[in-house]
Amino acid sequence: MKLVIGNHNYSSWSLRAWLLLEQFGIEFNTQRIALYKEDFREQILAINPAGRVPVLQDNDLIIWDSLAITEYINEQYLDMKGWPADPALRTHARSSCAEMHSGFTDLRHEVPMNCRRFIDNFEISEAVQQDIHRICQLWTEALEKSGSNQFLYGDFSIADAFYAPVVFRFTRYGVELPKQLQAYCERMLALASMREWLCLAEAEVEVIEEEEV
Numbered sequence: 627m628k629l630v631i632g633n634h635n636y637s638s639w640s641l642r643a644w645l646l647l648e649q650f651g652i653e654f655n656t657q658r659i660a661l662y663k664e665d666f667r668e669q670i671l672a673i674n675p676a677g678r679v680p681v682l683q684d685n686d687l688i689i690w691d692s693l694a695i696t697e698y699i700n701e702q703y704l705d706m707k708g709w710p711a712d713p714a715l716r717t718h719a720r721s722s723c724a725e726m727h728s729g730f731t732d733l734r735h736e737v738p739m740n741c742r743r744f745i746d747n748f749e750i751s752e753a754v755q756q757d758i759h760r761i762c763q764l765w766t767e768a769l770e771k772s773g774s775n776q777f778l779y780g781d782f783s784i785a786d787a788f789y790a791p792v793v794f795r796f797t798r799y800g801v802e803l804p805k806q807l808q809a810y811c812e813r814m815l816a817l818a819s820m821r822e823w824l825c826l827a828e829a830e831v832e833v834i835e836e837e838e839v
């Protein structure tokens with residue numbers, strides 16, 4: 627199985643799929659295509675007509691889009707353990723991922739993931755503040771409903787993979803969080819897989835000025 631990703635430092639969508647595979651100890655190879663380089667489009671279009679990363683290649687199957695990839699991994703490799711077993715928590719987790727997948731556009735555009743860069747006194751716009759507020763509400767609800775002091779819904783799930791880029795964003799842009807949520811971010815950052823991703827990001831040399839990834 628091969629996962630095609632963008633730059634570790636910038637590609638938030640790639641991180642989601644990669645982290646799920648890593649956390650569940652699934653064997654896979656990675657192909658990295660640097661974003662916004664002259665040959666990015668040509669290379670990615672040869673694999674994925676949608677022209678985006680991440681893409682998963684499993685034998686003769688091509689799965690594109692982070693949500694479809696995580697659902698595929700869950701069905702084919704995780705015996706459905708990618709989502710919480712409890713139906714109410716599972717519904718909540720799925721809704722949280724859908725909300726991340728289709729929303730939080732102000733956060734995504736104004737606060738791009740850049741794992742290497744720490745910004746002091748970042749000025750948070752009103753629109754981004756609203757996104758942050760909603761994510762805090764959602765995380766708090768997840769932790770409280772599941773009674774978890776570990777991941778959002780107890781054991782590591784697709785939801786944690788989906789919000790991992792937000793963990794990098796919040797901690798790099800100095801977003802102040804309630805204690806319980808700060809602790810969640812610290813637990814995520816302490817994972818060997820997250821540390822490995824960060825090392826890979828730190829080893830990269832490309833710099834994208836106007837990140838909208």
Ligand SMILES: N[C@@H](CCC(=O)N[C@@H](CS)C(=O)NCC(=O)O)C(=O)O
Nearest residue numbers: 637638639678679680691692693839
């Ligand atoms: N909804 C897609 C978004 C994928 C996406 O936008 N990927 C970015 C990199 S993080 C990309 O490939 N950008 C290249 C481009 O737009 O040319 C997913 O979940 O996989």
